[in-house]
Amino acid sequence: MNLDYHSGRVGHRHGLMVLAFLGYVFMYATRVGLSVSMVAMTRPMVKPINENNTSDSSQTFAEACPVLLAQSLNESSENARRDSRGDGQSRTFDWDSETQGLLHGAFFYGYFVSQTPGGWIGHKIGAKLPMAISMALIGILTIISPFAAEGGVWAFFAIRFLVGIFQGVVVPCVTVLWIDWAPPKERGRLLAVSYSGSQLGAVMGMFLSGFLAEAYGWESIFYCFGAIVILWVVPWMLLAHDSPSKHPRISDDEKHYIMSALLADKHQQPGETAKSNEPDHKRSTPWLAIFKTVPYWVVVIAEFGHCWGFYVLLTNLPTYLNNILHFSLKSNGALSAMPYLVRWFVTILSVCLSDWILTKNFCTPTVLRKVFSIVAFVGTGFALVGVAYVGCDATAAVVLFATAVGLSGCMYAGYLVQYTELSPNYAGVLIGLGNSIGTLTGIIAPYVVGVLTSGEGGQSVENWQTVFFIAAGIYACITVIYGLFSSSVRQKWD
Template sequence: MSKSGSDDESAMIRSQDNQPLLSSSTCAAPSGAPFFCSARYNLALLSCFGISVAYALRVNLSVALVAMVNDTESIPKVTNSAFLCPMGSDPSRTLPGHGKGHHYRWNSKEQGLLLGAFFYGYIITQVPGGYLAGRVGSKLPMGLGIGLTALLSLVTPIAASFGLPCIFAVRFLQGLGEGVTFPSMHAMWSHWAPPFERSRLMTISYVGTNLGTVVSLPLSGILAEYWGWPSIFYVFGCIGLVWMVLWFIFAWETPEQHPSISIREQDYIADCIGDIAPPGWGQGANIPWISIFTSLRLWAIIVAHFCYNWTFYTLLTMLPTYMDSVLHFNIKQNGLLSALPYLLGWLMTVTGGQLADLTIERNILSVTNTRKVFTALGMVLPAVFLVAVTFGGCDHVLAVTFLALSNGIGGLCGSGFSINHLDIAPGYAGLLLGITNTFATIPGFVGPALARYLTPNNLLQEWRTVFCIAAGIDVFGALFFSIFGSGKVQSWAVDEDAPRPHVH
């Protein structure tokens, strides 16, 4: 690259906080590359479906466990009415394991261990998944990862019949399979997402985390009620295998490989992404490991991701238990009401993506400040509502409302730290997400285990401690990212020798 070209690129990086990535005139979508029915938005919808399936396979055990476990021995022996909610008059409510399917006598700690089993496997394949996606592409690991998880879902009821260690092993293997999902998808978006559409496309894609939860929780409750808890694993396993087939047929690694993308759309994506092109490490370039792990900007994402996931995973795995053991909803009500927070999260995530891109495109806020504002709103406000949950006592309406607001507003983080990897190092986005998600997976098995340990009697006072800890961690993460986060492309993420495509 010429010295003049290098100086121009350095100037772009230095000024990026005020002029986001590229000028809107250079990177505005032409008439031949509209949002709707475009290859990039079709990819967003297909990946949203896939991530929905992935999350359905991840969380279905949370509802199924309520029906699987005959926990009459764990009914609180404390009779202080100040900390217990009334049972109600529904006779089926006193039998949490009613319905078809074998019932197991797993105590509270064993259930917490089982809920965390997925994450023990999930944490292992994060960095390898991002590395593999960068080296050989994202399509294969993404498809096979979710396909393996779906296949293992089909054998979960059989594994449970062999005892706790066997079903623990199946959940562990499912975690291994799903661990490559988000790093692979992040790596794929580095080729497909133009800067001014980054928040929109990625929030549509990743809103599948909420959509999958919204669908799977109530559907799991209905399946458990009428066909027994084994049907939960059979239904979602089959759906996962169907998605895998669709993915391998309709997903393409890059716009250049897509057989039916329009020339205008392909040129538009190439022009927008070209000036911040991935550095080509998939073709053998060295990875700047030391620069990556000593980057304060990356550690800001790591801390925020860890803190956000502490609350997210605590609710994801323990909310059905809270609904069952504290508020005493029956299995159908449990699944439906547990899904409401994620329905609001789905709406807030998509809305936040639109607002974030408009904020950047119209120069209302810099990329850095946009990421910080959306992260702060998505972590501090949910912390407030989470603390409010247990102070609402046994008021079911207040409890569900506060839980919905807490998780729903958290969806704004989808336009904050969640996609910040692509801001600071587009070419290493998949690898960076693998790194941050490795740390952020720790709450997946520590959080539920701690929650189970702190709630032996399922009392409101015990759950108040769990929620207050989660809220405090959330606020700390927001503060850390607000101080150290950035939206600038980092110097170690730029390959000065990489060819740049011609901008029309």
């Protein structure tokens, strides 16, 4: 049968793609929802100065941006209305910036330790059941998060840690799923669409969180997102299967197309020798060769530096918009979501453009990855420097935040692809290690931000400038290292 026979037809693999995409959307919403809910569930650390009314400096906690008197009165009435709810909900906590940074990082502790075991489990028993169990537990843990917060900082830390563990299982399982479902010619599209759910999940999480917190209290963020994740498990269990051969309703044409394409690809790996024809699971991983490969560590350094800036914005942007620029919860959620919508569009455009450039042979893969990565690093870094300098100009700050987060989407056509280009056979190992190291920044960066902005006077324009300068400096460093030493050439040990 012609391998292209079913390539243009919509089949069960596309339904699986939609399910995986939605799973990423809902899962990521539970992750980023805390960024907005943290603003609503903690007492204000800043008392802004009214530009229409003089105020004794001793009555302010920090040198935040001034606000109009009417806006200040409106914000005060909204806060008072939320605090006076008589249903026992919407309690606020006296968590300072350092504590908030610790709680933001709790997720990443769990996320860091579970990705490699999650990939191993997926390979051993398939991706369907581990994903279903993990998503169900993510939903349950999210729903009980408000009760954990009532129990104190460490109870809430434990819940966020567990959410991170189960999300860390889901991420590699999605990759494992496509090993048996994605024909080589469609692999890029199926994977890209599945993973892009994380970016729309950030949009959904931040956008809806602001409305939910303002209308129903911050607890509703956790109840709503947790319930959606649990509901996703139902169609997943009914419609998803680990491979075409296990799917009871797939057509013979689609099954043959997928399995034949995968078999043909396996026997046409470039540079394959007789020794490499042994089954993949019996081939020992060349750890020493990997650790000695300079281009790989250059990619890992790029991953670490890029994730630092990304997680600073992901976890702290709503806090900055609230404490420094004084946006309401509703506006905060919408404005925090906008940069990630821009990022989604940039990602799709970058991937399509890079595929077209490679198809036309306009440049080598190494040059192409460098161009897209450096655009992401330099563009994001300069935008963050711009945020530091515009200070209280809210419009300029929002535009620059959208630019910073949006341009970071170019990395999907940049260094992120090089894990597979350096070693198609061991890409899972390379990605697992690199992503784990990048995840460390999700622990470190929010805590550093918390330390820099904690205490009396901590929530000031000047202290936040330091936060943005540090991120921009890291982007500058990885730009130089990556530009000089990166490569997409397949390694001999592969």
